[in-house]
Amino acid sequence: xxxxxxxxxxxxxxxxxxxxxxxxxxxxxxxxxxxxxxxxxxxxxxxxxxxxxxx
Amino acid sequence: xxxxxxxxxxxxxxxxxxxxxxxxxxxxxxxxxxxxxxxxxxxxxxxxxxxxxxxxxxxxxxxxxxxxxxxxxxxxx
Amino acid sequence: xxxxxxxxxxxxxxxxxxxxxxxxxxxxxxxxxxxxxxxxxxxxxxxxxxxxxxxxxxxxxxxxxxxxxxxxxxxxxxxxxxxxxxxxxxxxxxxxxxxxxxxxxxxxxxxxxxxxxxxxxxxxxxxxxxxxxxxxxxxxxxxxxxxxxxxxxxxxxxxxxxxxxxxxxxxxxxxxxxxxxxxxxxxxxxxxxxxxxxxxxxxxxxxxxxxxxxxxxxxxxxxxxxxxxxxxxxxxxxxxxxxxxxxxxxxxxxxxxxxxxxxxxxxxxxxxxxxxxxxxxxxxxxxxxxxxxxxxxxxxxxxxxxxxxxxxxxxxxxxxxxxxxxxxxxxxxxxxxxxxxxxxxxxxxxxxxxxxxxxxxxxxxxxxxxxxxxxxxxxxxxxxxxxxxxxxxxxxxxxxxxxxxxxxxxxxxxxxxxxxxxxxxxxxxxxxxxxxxxxxxxxxxxxxxxxxxxxxxxxxxxxxxxxxxxxxxxxxxxxxxxxxxxxxxxxxxxxxxxxxxxxxxxxxxxxxxxxxxxxxxxxxxxxxxxxxxxxxxxxxxxxxxxxxxxxxxxxxxxxxxxxxxxxxxxxxxxxxxxxxxxxxxxxxxxxxxxxxxxxxxxxxxxxxxxxxxxxxxxxxxxxxxxxxxxxxxxxxxxxxxxxxxxxxxxxxxxxxxxxxxxxxxxxxxxxxxxxxxxxxxxxxxxxxxxxxxxxxxxxxxxxxxxxxxxxxxxxxxxxxxxxxxxxxxxxxxxxxxxxxxxxxxxxxxxxxxxxxxxxxxxxxxxxxxxx
Numbered sequence: 001x002x003x004x005x006x007x008x009x010x011x012x013x014x015x016x017x018x019x020x021x022x023x024x025x026x027x028x029x030x031x032x033x034x035x036x037x038x039x040x041x042x043x044x045x046x047x048x049x050x051x052x053x054x055x
Numbered sequence: 056x057x058x059x060x061x062x063x064x065x066x067x068x069x070x071x072x073x074x075x076x077x078x079x080x081x082x083x084x085x086x087x088x089x090x091x092x093x094x095x096x097x098x099x100x101x102x103x104x105x106x107x108x109x110x111x112x113x114x115x116x117x118x119x120x121x122x123x124x125x126x127x128x129x130x131x132x
Numbered sequence: 133x134x135x136x137x138x139x140x141x142x143x144x145x146x147x148x149x150x151x152x153x154x155x156x157x158x159x160x161x162x163x164x165x166x167x168x169x170x171x172x173x174x175x176x177x178x179x180x181x182x183x184x185x186x187x188x189x190x191x192x193x194x195x196x197x198x199x200x201x202x203x204x205x206x207x208x209x210x211x212x213x214x215x216x217x218x219x220x221x222x223x224x225x226x227x228x229x230x231x232x233x234x235x236x237x238x239x240x241x242x243x244x245x246x247x248x249x250x251x252x253x254x255x256x257x258x259x260x261x262x263x264x265x266x267x268x269x270x271x272x273x274x275x276x277x278x279x280x281x282x283x284x285x286x287x288x289x290x291x292x293x294x295x296x297x298x299x300x301x302x303x304x305x306x307x308x309x310x311x312x313x314x315x316x317x318x319x320x321x322x323x324x325x326x327x328x329x330x331x332x333x334x335x336x337x338x339x340x341x342x343x344x345x346x347x348x349x350x351x352x353x354x355x356x357x358x359x360x361x362x363x364x365x366x367x368x369x370x371x372x373x374x375x376x377x378x379x380x381x382x383x384x385x386x387x388x389x390x391x392x393x394x395x396x397x398x399x400x401x402x403x404x405x406x407x408x409x410x411x412x413x414x415x416x417x418x419x420x421x422x423x424x425x426x427x428x429x430x431x432x433x434x435x436x437x438x439x440x441x442x443x444x445x446x447x448x449x450x451x452x453x454x455x456x457x458x459x460x461x462x463x464x465x466x467x468x469x470x471x472x473x474x475x476x477x478x479x480x481x482x483x484x485x486x487x488x489x490x491x492x493x494x495x496x497x498x499x500x501x502x503x504x505x506x507x508x509x510x511x512x513x514x515x516x517x518x519x520x521x522x523x524x525x526x527x528x529x530x531x532x533x534x535x536x537x538x539x540x541x542x543x544x545x546x547x548x549x550x551x552x553x554x555x556x557x558x559x560x561x562x563x564x565x566x567x568x569x570x571x572x573x574x575x576x577x578x579x580x581x582x583x584x585x586x587x588x589x590x591x592x593x594x595x596x597x598x599x600x601x602x603x604x605x606x607x608x609x610x611x612x613x614x615x616x617x618x619x620x621x622x623x624x625x626x627x628x629x630x631x632x633x634x635x636x637x638x639x640x641x642x643x644x645x646x647x648x649x650x651x652x653x654x655x656x657x658x659x660x661x662x663x664x665x666x667x668x669x670x671x672x673x674x675x676x677x678x679x680x681x682x683x684x685x686x687x688x689x690x691x692x693x694x695x696x697x698x699x700x701x702x703x704x705x706x707x708x709x710x711x712x713x714x715x716x717x718x719x720x721x722x723x724x725x726x727x728x729x730x731x732x733x734x735x736x737x738x739x740x741x742x743x744x745x746x747x748x749x750x751x752x753x754x755x756x757x758x759x760x761x762x763x764x765x766x767x768x769x770x771x772x773x774x775x776x777x778x779x780x781x782x783x784x785x786x787x788x789x790x791x792x793x794x795x796x797x798x799x800x801x802x803x804x805x806x807x808x809x810x811x812x813x814x815x816x817x818x819x820x821x822x823x824x825x826x827x828x829x830x831x832x833x834x835x836x837x838x839x840x841x842x843x844x845x846x847x848x849x850x851x852x853x854x855x856x857x858x859x860x861x862x863x864x865x866x867x868x869x870x871x872x873x874x875x876x877x878x879x880x881x882x883x884x885x886x887x888x889x890x891x892x893x894x895x896x897x898x899x900x901x902x903x
Contacts, residue, residue, distance in 0.1 A: 005510045012703045019700040083665050085373035086192040088226045102411045105557045112225040115668040
């Protein structure tokens with residue numbers, strides 16, 4: 001196994017582990033509701049629409 | 056002549072005399088400006104006559120017929 | 133750091149102002165315990181940095197809604213150094229209603245008179261100096277949209293923030309002023325801060341106040357003994373609200389000089405409304421608009437010109453080589469726009485992105501890797517695992533974006549609110565209010581903001597029912613599944629029309645949603661719909677800058693998702709499909725001995741009634757993996773097929789000619805699946821339907837959990853998704869394969885309906901609607 005192969009394995013492992021770890025951290029933190037759609041401008045839009053009428 | 060808002064025809068206008076109904080609905084109507092003395096004008100009805108769109112205090116408000124039932128309005132003959 | 137709070141009505145421009153003040157420092161979180169967004173940031177252009185906190189848009193400080201409670205508690209408990217009250221100048225009276233309540237709190241305050249430009253355009257003027265004098269707090273004219281007056285506003289706010297302000301009330305001239313004084317004095321004696329505010333709220337019989345100051349209720353009751361108002365009797369809550377508006381009408385309204393009678397003015401909004409919310413034509417117009425959106429995004433025969441004029445194909449024009457390839461680069465570009473028909477904008481963008489950009493890029497990269505000296509497994513991992521998977525997903529960016537763009541335009545312009553108004557009556561027949569329509573349509577873009585938008589539905593059951601059906605309005609991420617499978621059906625079986633199948637599947641989603649709502653609202657989620665009292669904002673042309681900002685956000689997010697979650701998924705899947713249970717490395721053709729194959733084969737039989745289970749034989753497990761991978765991100769379903777496809781072709785010895793898995797939006801990958809498993813068309817449709825209606829991606833699931841805030845409802849929701857998708861899939865497959873099973877299903881459905889009716893009649897002896 002040459003250098004490129006080792007680099008490949010390392011990079012892939014980092015990506016996979018990184019994603020899993022990030023997901024766990026998010027769960028523990030209690031997510032901000034905007035984290036997923038990332039149109040935070042959309043979230044404020046949601047918010048202004050959501051408060052258009054209340055009970 | 057007194058009428059409840061749900062019996063208005065499009066284009067009719069009058070002055071609110073009193074607002075009745077369940078506490079939260081009443082409060083909500085007040086908060087939105089439907090208080091005795093306010094002029095209310097029926098701008099539009101949705102298909103099948105429900106909900107209604109009224110002009111009150113310079114803006115457009117929508118409400119259902121059964122919510123409009125609570126609003127008693129004085130209209131000129 | 134000083135804290136300034138932004139308070140104002142919804143639609144007053146508060147959000148625009150907040151964004152202007154905080155820019156990139158804006159941070160969105162959650163107010164604890166409730167599903168309301170908490171936004172804060174920093175304004176850096178004052179003498180010192182100031183924290184800006186954006187309170188939820190509210191009409192009043194009553195205790196009835198979480199937004200109102202949050203706002204008032206923040207001001208009372210956190211004691212910001214200044215309140216910036218944004219007032220919509222085009223809607224002065226109602227906006228000032230909140231202002232009169234804010235004035236009753238002992239906090240420095242500034243009024244930002246927003247949308248002055250709109251007022252002046254309409255020919256009116258507002259005397260802001262007069263207003264300032266009457267309110268007793270500074271009034272600054274701003275236009276958040278045009279970014280004017282902001283510096284003056286913030287300088288003024290900073291200036292007053294260091295000077296204490298004493299609360300004032302407009303009720304000083306009302307019949308209850310002595311009562312207010314008495315209660316206020318009593319509170320001062322108890323060392324309560326903001327005594328005026330608490331006193332008035334107590335008199336209004338505010339639930340929160342009564343709970344905190346039970347001892348003082350007696351004073352109020354005593355007063356009530358000797359008091360009676362003609363109109364309100366002893367209903368002080370109504371009296372206070374009325375008192376505020378009376379004061380506003382008399383003293384504040386005159387600062388506006390109107391050139392015309394506002395109600396007779398036919399604004400542009402009204403003219404638009406005449407057509408778009410027309411009694412009879414309103415709904416048909418909406419359906420046409422919806423059709424137009426899909427047509428502009430997906431149609432390969434724009435405006436049906438190809439059919440109408442029998443336009444010649446590229447082949448007929450002699451622009452293709454013998455193998456059917458474009459003669460030169462020029463033809464390649466042309467092929468993105470036209471081939472026997474003009475392509476719709478959505479399709480054109482898609483073709484340019486895929487054929488000219490992504491296709492080229494990954495083709496070149498793949499070539500480099502192939503030609504390198506890396507070991508075969510490494511080349512396989514990169515090319516088949518990573519590149520194929522990711523490019524399949526990236527290939528979907530255009531349609532997702534285009535669809536998203538159109539829906540954003542519909543929403544931002546205010547059209548959606550109008551449709552909710554028209555549809556309310558119809559929706560109520562299904563047990564929902566018209567307002568539930570908006571989150572449902574948003575679901576076509578992404579389920580996450582759609583579920584967040586259900587906060588407008590005050591009734592818990594209505595909200596839960598809406599959340600449960602939102603995933604049935606297939607989001608952008610499910611689009612790949614639709615187009616790839618539909619396209620593969622057409623390409624492989626030569627049957628049908630990809631557009632039609634796609635529309636049909638969206639329709640199945642909608643029908644499932646309707647049926648589910650009826651079911652849910654007559655069984656586990658019964659109840660009244662929430663009140664519809666709602667402000668209709670004027671139409672306004674969506675701003676180009678805003679739209680582009682939305683789009684860019686979406687692009688960034690999509691790319692990020694592709695290179696993190698989906699990349700990780702493809703890597704994991706590749707590893708699990710190239711190692712056997714004993715960790716021996718496998719060649720492509722040995723894929724059936726892999727770990728993933730083994731595990732999934734165990735689950736495979738479950739899907740037999742849906743047509744993609746045991747009957748698919750030894751390669752059927754790939755469908756199972758696709759479904760499970762879809763739980764992470766729906767794009768993964770096709771990414772999975774793409775990643776595994778080349779192995780399948782080798783392993784199953786398929787005659788595939790030149791496999792270009794990346795091109796054609798994953799259609800080739802699906803074709804490989806069809807070939808290796810002999811899956812039937814009904815089963816394919818069932819597969820699409822299953823993925824469309826089953827548990828959505830983890831992000832949406834997490835959002836649903838956050839919005840429902842009730843463990844029982846949440847679990848019920850997961851169960852609901854599993855059951856409904858399984859039943860829908862089974863129905864499609866069995867009826868599609870053996871038409872007579874339709875009767876069995878009908879009987880079963882009839883039985884369920886009868887059961888529900890009986891159950892309801894037994895429990896509800898009175899009719900459900902009280903009014």
